[in-house]
Amino acid sequence: MNVIPFRPRPQAEPLAFAIGARVDLRVGALAAGIVRPMGDAEDAFTYSNLARLVRGARMAWLERGAHAVLTLAVPAEIQNALEADMLSEAVIEAGCTRRNLNVQLNERELVSAGPALAEDLRARGWNVVLRGDPDCPLPFGARARNLYCELVVQAPAMPDPFLAMDDGDRSPLGRRLLAAKAAGLVITAESVLTASQARTLAIAGFDRGGGAFAEAGLR
Numbered sequence: 001m002n003v004i005p006f007r008p009r010p011q012a013e014p015l016a017f018a019i020g021a022r023v024d025l026r027v028g029a030l031a032a033g034i035v036r037p038m039g040d041a042e043d044a045f046t047y048s049n050l051a052r053l054v055r056g057a058r059m060a061w062l063e064r065g066a067h068a069v070l071t072l073a074v075p076a077e078i079q080n081a082l083e084a085d086m087l088s089e090a091v092i093e094a095g096c097t098r099r100n101l102n103v104q105l106n107e108r109e110l111v112s113a114g115p116a117l118a119e120d121l122r123a124r125g126w127n128v129v130l131r132g133d134p135d136c137p138l139p140f141g142a143r144a145r146n147l148y149c150e151l152v153v154q155a156p157a158m159p160d161p162f163l164a165m166d167d168g169d170r171s172p173l174g175r176r177l178l179a180a181k182a183a184g185l186v187i188t189a190e191s192v193l194t195a196s197q198a199r200t201l202a203i204a205g206f207d208r209g210g211g212a213f214a215e216a217g218l219r
Contacts, residue, residue, distance in 0.1 A: 015044055015053040019061060021214040022188055025202040033061055033070045034210060041075035045082065047090050054094035071102040071129050079109040084120030104129040111137050118147050136172040140179035151180045155189035155201055163204035177205050
């Protein structure tokens with residue numbers, strides 16, 4: 001009898017990703033994590049690779065002792081080629097539910113290709129986070145309320161404390177924050193550097209913040 005030795009199939013190399021924190025600007029508590037694939041985005045967002053990436057991110061997040069919702073950031077350069085079915089099935093295979101994972105889409109790509117991807121993800125029960133474009137091209141109203149749960153914008157380093165007040169700043173950003181608040185969206189500053197900036201942003205109407213301030217609070 002010939003004996004064929006068993007050689008385990010080598011495990012696929014884990015895909016590289018980064019997880020950033022987003023904290024509540026009023027109390028400093030962890031509010032969410034943001035997962036960004038590293039390296040080639042098109043390769044990361046194939047079905048099997050995406051499932052492995054998200055599974056690895058979930059495990060790393062839990063090992064960190066964090067239980068807040070994770071948000072998967074879709075890279076702008078591949079967003080218009082994605083299908084909601086593939087994305088939904090891949091993150092479910094990774095062990096995610098509609099309660100512990102959101103999907104972040106980019107406003108500029110939604111403007112160029114239309115809202116089909118956001119609508120299809122919402123139809124499948126996923127919460128969609130909108131990463132806002134500096135030009136604020138999308139109107140915010142009842143449709144935005146139905147499609148998006150959160151607006152992420154790059155906040156000014158020295159914001160006007162009255163940015164989101166009815167009688168405050170009338171810049172495109174000020175008007176957008178007012179509309180987002182009226183639509184019931186969570187408003188997140190993508191990058192917050194200092195505690196002082198965080199306090200001012202909270203006064204100005206922001207709910208959450210990421211970047212160096214959020215990471216420092218978790219150390």
